[in-house]
Amino acid sequence: MSKKLLLEKAHVEGIRYYDVYRREGGYRSVEKALKTMGPEAIVEEVKKSGLRGRGGAGFPAGMKWSFIAKPEGVPRHLVCNADESEPGTFKDRYLMEFIPHLLIEGLIVSSFALGSNDTYIYIRGEYAWIVDILEQAIEEAKQNGFLGKNILGTGFDCNIHVQRGAGAYICGEETALIESLEGKRGNPRIKPPFPAVQGLWMRPTVVNNVETLAAVVPIINMGGEEYAKIGVGRSTGTKLISACGNINKPGVYEIDMTISVEEFIYSDEYCGGIPNGKKLKACIPGGSSVPILPANLLLKTAKGKTRYMNYESLGDGGFATGTMMGSGGFIVLDEDQCVVRHTLSLARFYRHESCGQCSPCREGTGWMEKILKNIEYGHGKLSDIDLLWDIQRKIEGNTICPLGDAAAWPVAAAIRHFRDEFEWHVLHPEEAQK
Amino acid sequence: MKFNEEQLTEFNRLVARYPEGKQKSALLPVLHLAQDSFGGWLSAEAMDYVAELLQLNPIEVYEVATFYSMYNLKPVGKYMFEVCQTGPCMLNGSDDIIAYIGEKLGIKPGETTSDGLFTLKTVECLGACGYAPMMQMGKTYREHLTKAKVDAIIEDCRKNATIHN
Ligand SMILES: NC(=O)C1=CN([C@@H]2O[C@H](COP(=O)(O)OP(=O)(O)OC[C@H]3O[C@@H](n4cnc5c(N)ncnc54)[C@H](O)[C@@H]3O)[C@@H](O)[C@H]2O)C=CC1
Ligand SMILES: Cc1cc2nc3c(=O)[nH]c(=O)nc-3n(C[C@H](O)[C@H](O)[C@H](O)COP(=O)(O)O)c2cc1C
Ligand code: SF4
Ligand code: FES
Numbered sequence: 001m002s003k004k005l006l007l008e009k010a011h012v013e014g015i016r017y018y019d020v021y022r023r024e025g026g027y028r029s030v031e032k033a034l035k036t037m038g039p040e041a042i043v044e045e046v047k048k049s050g051l052r053g054r055g056g057a058g059f060p061a062g063m064k065w066s067f068i069a070k071p072e073g074v075p076r077h078l079v080c081n082a083d084e085s086e087p088g089t090f091k092d093r094y095l096m097e098f099i100p101h102l103l104i105e106g107l108i109v110s111s112f113a114l115g116s117n118d119t120y121i122y123i124r125g126e127y128a129w130i131v132d133i134l135e136q137a138i139e140e141a142k143q144n145g146f147l148g149k150n151i152l153g154t155g156f157d158c159n160i161h162v163q164r165g166a167g168a169y170i171c172g173e174e175t176a177l178i179e180s181l182e183g184k185r186g187n188p189r190i191k192p193p194f195p196a197v198q199g200l201w202m203r204p205t206v207v208n209n210v211e212t213l214a215a216v217v218p219i220i221n222m223g224g225e226e227y228a229k230i231g232v233g234r235s236t237g238t239k240l241i242s243a244c245g246n247i248n249k250p251g252v253y254e255i256d257m258t259i260s261v262e263e264f265i266y267s268d269e270y271c272g273g274i275p276n277g278k279k280l281k282a283c284i285p286g287g288s289s290v291p292i293l294p295a296n297l298l299l300k301t302a303k304g305k306t307r308y309m310n311y312e313s314l315g316d317g318g319f320a321t322g323t324m325m326g327s328g329g330f331i332v333l334d335e336d337q338c339v340v341r342h343t344l345s346l347a348r349f350y351r352h353e354s355c356g357q358c359s360p361c362r363e364g365t366g367w368m369e370k371i372l373k374n375i376e377y378g379h380g381k382l383s384d385i386d387l388l389w390d391i392q393r394k395i396e397g398n399t400i401c402p403l404g405d406a407a408a409w410p411v412a413a414a415i416r417h418f419r420d421e422f423e424w425h426v427l428h429p430e431e432a433q434k
Numbered sequence: 435m436k437f438n439e440e441q442l443t444e445f446n447r448l449v450a451r452y453p454e455g456k457q458k459s460a461l462l463p464v465l466h467l468a469q470d471s472f473g474g475w476l477s478a479e480a481m482d483y484v485a486e487l488l489q490l491n492p493i494e495v496y497e498v499a500t501f502y503s504m505y506n507l508k509p510v511g512k513y514m515f516e517v518c519q520t521g522p523c524m525l526n527g528s529d530d531i532i533a534y535i536g537e538k539l540g541i542k543p544g545e546t547t548s549d550g551l552f553t554l555k556t557v558e559c560l561g562a563c564g565y566a567p568m569m570q571m572g573k574t575y576r577e578h579l580t581k582a583k584v585d586a587i588i589e590d591c592r593k594n595a596t597i598h599n
Contacts, residue, residue, distance in 0.1 A: 075453075087520045087559040118453075125466070125504045126560050128573040161451040166462050166502035169558070183461035183494075185501040201456055242564060244522045250564035288521060288559075329563070331522050345521045349558050 003230055005218040005238045006211070007254045010098045016133065018140035021101040029220035030146055033109045034154045037220075042113035046216060048224030050236035055081055055172075055209030056287060056327040058311055061216075067196040068114055069204040076204045078116035079181065079195075080107060080213055082123040083165055083172035087288035087349060088329025091240035092210035094252040096123075096130050100137040104160065106213040108146055109220055111158045114206055118159055122177050125166040134162050169353035173401050174207040176355065187355050188401035211240050231257040235310035239328055245283075246334035248272035257310035261285070262299045264309050265332065278334040282418070285314055286326025288346050289406030291413030292339070293323050319413070339421050343414040344372040350407035361404040364395040368411055375422055378429030385422045389415055435479050437487075441471050445487065457488050461498055464488060465505055474514075475506035503557070511546045511553035513591045516570040517579075519556045522563035531567045531579050532556060538588060551595055552588075 014020040021027075033042050047062030068076060080103070084092040096103055103121075111119045123131060138160050141147045149157050163181055165171050171180045175189035178200050199205020215237060219227045228236045235257040244250045247265065249272035255264065264270045265280065274280055280295045300307055302321035307313050311325045333342060351365040371388050374380045392408035399405070415422060425432040437445055444467055452459040464484055465476065472480045476499050485492045499505045517532050532554075536542055539552050546553040562568045565577035576587060 084561050085559060088522050088563050090561040090563055093561050118451075120451075124561065125462075125502070126570055163451075163459075164463055164466060166466065167504035167557075168502050180462065181459060182456070183458035183488075183498065185497055201453070244563040244566065245525045250566075252564070331525070331563070333525065337525060342521050342524070345519070345524050349520050352558055 003238060003256050004254045005227075005230075006095065006102065006214055006240065007099070007252075010095075015099055016101075016137075018101060018137070018144060021099075022144070026101055027105055027141075027144075027146055029217045030105060030108050031152065033220050034112055034152050034156060039113045039115065042109065042220065045219055045224035046113070049215075049219045049227040050224075050234060051212065051215055051219060051227070052234070052236075052311065053209060054211035054215070054239065054328070056086065056289075058325065061208060061212050064196060064208075065110075065114060065206060067194070068206055069197045070115075071204070074203055075117065076115050077200045077206075078107065078111050078114050078119045079174075079177065079200060079205055079207045080119070080121040080210060081172060081174065081177060081207050082121050082127070082210045083169075083177060084127075084210070084327075085124055085169040085172050085353075086327045086329055087346065088244055088284065088331040089242055089287050089327045090244075091242040091252050091328055093127060093130065094242070095210055095214055095240065096127075096134060100130075100133050101141070102214045102217055103210055104134070104137050104141050104147075106216040107160055108141070108151070108158060110206075110208070110213050110216050111160075112151075112156055116206075117157050118161065120181060120200070121160060121162045122171070122181055123162060123164055124171075125164045128164065131162050131164055138162070168355075169349075170355045170401075170403060173403065176401070177207065178205065185355070187357050188403075190400055232308070232310055233312050235312060235325075239309070239325070241309070241328045241330050243271050243330040243332070245330075245332035246274055246278070246337065247332045248275055255309055257308065259309050260299075261307045261309055261314075264330075271330075271332070274332070274334050278336065280332065281335045281337060282333045282339060284323075284329075284331040284333075284410070285309075286324045287329035288331070288349065289402075289409055290324040290326040291319055291322075291409055292333075292343075292417065293321075293413070294417045297321050297417070298323075319409070320416075323413070338376075339414050339418040340372065340376050340425055343410060344369065344376050346410045347372050347407070350403065354403060354407070358399040358404065360395045360398045361407065364391050364404070365407045367391055368407070372411075375425045376432065378425060378432035380422075380426045382423065382426050384426070385415060385419065435472060435477075435483050437467075437471060441467060449488075458490060458494070461488060461490070461495065462502070465495070465499060469505060473509070474512075475509050509546075509550075512551050512595060513571065514553045514555060516555045516557045516560075517543075518558065518560050518562065518566070518568055518570075520559040520563075522559070523566040523568065526566035528567040531569075531581075531584065534581050535584055535588075538584070551591065 051061045052058040171186040176186035180186045195205040301316045347369040356362045392411045395404045396408040481495045485495045543556045567579045568577040
């Protein structure tokens with residue numbers, strides 16, 4: 001049984017409500033942090049913990065916090081990224097739905113550390129019922145003196161506001177999110193300046209993922225050093241993985257990052273294997289934008305070593321033979337699934353979600369979808385496969401935000417590892433049309 | 435076209451979350467409120483009203499309303515079935531569910547039934563990939579869809595519609 005730091009109490013009856021959450025030890029980290037630690041000490045603990053951003057990029061949270069600019073007289077803000085729209089990813093939803101006070105607790109401590117008196121949760125618009133859950137948790141925290149004015153008599157004021165998005169994947173990108181929070185279209189800004197210097201209303205802003213901010217609670221409770229002992233290498237602590245696709249037990253699992261990919265897929269504690277005794281064909285382990293791997297490279301690295309569920313091991317081999325941890329959206333394909341069809345579905349997604357600011361992304365995503373459609377439905381040529389390869393290369397690295405890369409990588413990886421399937425579609429047009 | 439008292443209270447609560455002079459930040463939530471208040475879609479008149487309330491140029495509202503997929507710029511049915519069609523849902527049979535709903539209601543994705551009761555829409559990943567196939571219906575999600583479940587949902591909607599009409 002792997003150690004649980006976030007979801008340990010998620011199944012306690014009534015944990016959604018303050019009284020039960022508090023009885024189970026909730027809000028201790030706020031008392032400890034606000035009464036016995038200063039903001040710098042909190043940042044120091046988070047640094048020591050080695051916690052990396054759980055939104056996908058894996059940037060060290062403590063380091064980001066220490067970068068926040070502190071110009072005299074300018075308010076600073078913490079923004080929680082709850083936009084969660086990466087296909088395959090539904091872990092933040094789970095956390096907010098079942099144990100909302102954990103996020104609120106983490107937000108209070110983090111707001112104190114960063115000096116944010118007005119903290120915003122930006123949540124995807126479709127999670128409408130979770131807005132109600134969060135607002136109720138906030139109200140309860142306020143009534144019990146953990147939010148509002150002069151929290152626990154320390155002189156610290158903090159309010160948390162929940163803002164709903166309105167359907168746009170790009171608003172998960174932190175600068176697009178900030179634009180959206182300012183009431184505009186979600187067009188990403190050019191970085192740098194990073195939000196830590198110029199963010200919401202041009203004020204210094206830290207944007208962190210839901211899971212990152214929730215993890216601050218166990219870090220404060222147990223201390224950064226203890227937290228860092230869990231896991232392996234630079235993959236410290238626990239990680240939420242949302243597992244889906246062709247597996248027996250889809251759902252959200254908290255893992256310590258020492259288990260192997262094979263154990264995660266086949267053990268009854270996690271995914272429980274593939275339905276109907278089918279074989280594993282391929283997997284996208286970190287959300288739709290990370291490279292797909294065929295079964296052999298997924299379970300073992302190119303050098304024949306066991307692959308583990310952590311940042312380093314999943315990345316072993318680079319893009320040639322490895323993939324990424326990403327957001328932890330684990331998508332499994334069984335032997336009957338068609339990689340071309342799946343790639344087409346993702347290509348359509350990225351075309352739909354491109355904000356249209358940069359021409360390589362705006363034009364390239366549409367073009368890739370069209371070619372993939374032709375191939376999938378038996379109207380493709382062999383040269384189309386090379387053309388696809390070419391287009392994705394021209395998008396990658398040539399855009400304002402990484403959505404361009406995110407659209408390019410799945411296509412590249414699918415061709416790299418499953419070229420024979422693309423060729424089969426071209427060479428067997430009649431069967432492909434079925 | 436105006437918010438009633440209750441809606442105005444909600445409007446004021448939304449605007450109060452942001453610092454002085456930053457009321458534009460309330461635009462997305464206020465557009466949600468307008469859509470919910472004025473029949474499930476945003477007419478030009480509704481958008482102009484929002485612009486006036488927030489002291490914005492109408493164009494600032496139009497460009498936002500057209501960017502985000504949850505704002506309806508045309509009237510929609512009383513019940514909107516927004517079925518996810520992205521990869522992970524597809525692996526679990528979303529294509530069949532979309533086809534089945536279409537057949538049953540006699541409409542294609544993007545269309546509304548002639549009685550104005552149902553709109554079918556295909557959408558991209560809604561963060562329910564582990565509970566596929568799924569659809570959004572108003573403020574709720576319907577997950578682990580099967581044909582039988584779809585039948586029951588449609589029947590339920592029809593029943594509710596007759597009670598309330
Ligand atoms: N969870 C989800 O639903 C999704 C997650 N993603 C993930 O997002 C990732 C890309 O995100 P980005 O924010 O573009 O990555 P990034 O590497 O530019 O930034 C990561 C974080 O570190 C901060 N940062 C980096 N360098 C900094 C510096 N010098 N000073 C201050 N702050 C600094 C950024 O502000 C940001 O908060 C992808 O790897 C992908 O896995 C993508 C789509 C959806
Ligand atoms: C297209 C795109 C979409 C993104 N969507 C999300 C998202 O839904 N949730 C999230 O936390 N981060 C998302 N990110 C990453 C954010 O830009 C940012 O790195 C993250 O919120 C920082 O938080 P963290 O350091 O705690 O991970 C996205 C990035 C890109 C490029
Ligand atoms: S890469 Fe795509 S989504 Fe990102 S800013 Fe450019 S056009 Fe917009
Ligand atoms: S792919 Fe359908 S909800 Fe994520």
